[in-house]
Amino acid sequence: MPPSLLQRLPLPLWPPPAATAAPAASARCPFCSSDEDVEHLFLRYTGVATIWHAFGLDEQQIASLPQLEGVWDIPPPGQPATPRVWHTILLAVMWNIWKRRNNKVFNSVDDPASLVLQRCASDIDLCSHRCKNAESKQQLRNWASYLYVTIS
Numbered sequence: 001m002p003p004s005l006l007q008r009l010p011l012p013l014w015p016p017p018a019a020t021a022a023p024a025a026s027a028r029c030p031f032c033s034s035d036e037d038v039e040h041l042f043l044r045y046t047g048v049a050t051i052w053h054a055f056g057l058d059e060q061q062i063a064s065l066p067q068l069e070g071v072w073d074i075p076p077p078g079q080p081a082t083p084r085v086w087h088t089i090l091l092a093v094m095w096n097i098w099k100r101r102n103n104k105v106f107n108s109v110d111d112p113a114s115l116v117l118q119r120c121a122s123d124i125d126l127c128s129h130r131c132k133n134a135e136s137k138q139q140l141r142n143w144a145s146y147l148y149v150t151i152s
């Protein structure tokens with residue numbers, strides 16, 4: 001079908017849905033318009049380094065995705081934690097970085113790193129309530145308290 005004929009189609013058939021949906025399907029970072037891949041999402045977003053530093057990770061540990069993956073296998077650099085507690089904490093961080101990104105994409109809201117850290121602390125504290133192992137429960141509470149103190 002020639003374009004001229006397409007353009008004479010009654011709305012809403014023209015423009016086609018794919019054309020109007022293009023911005024939402026973009027792979028651009030909502031913060032800086034670079035390509036948004038996994039490494040950019042978790043390590044390059046504006047303010048995301050501040051979030052990782054609050055958990056005791058240094059520049060080297062968040063320099064690339066393979067290095068961040070390696071962090072799952074090391075003892076936590078800050079408060080003590082069993083591997084399972086440490087993994088719960090890392091998941092809370094990633095979950096809240098993801099939620100920050102979505103708040104920007106869907107609500108145009110720029111959450112500061114301090115708010116993301118507060119949400120991490122809140123989620124970690126929440127996890128402690130479901131934790132049946134006394135040592136792990138205490139470690140989660142300690143991490144939450146440590147973060148609350150760091151933020152304030």
Ligand SMILES: [Zn+2]
Pocket residue numbers: 029030031032033034040044045046
């Ligand atoms: Zn970006």
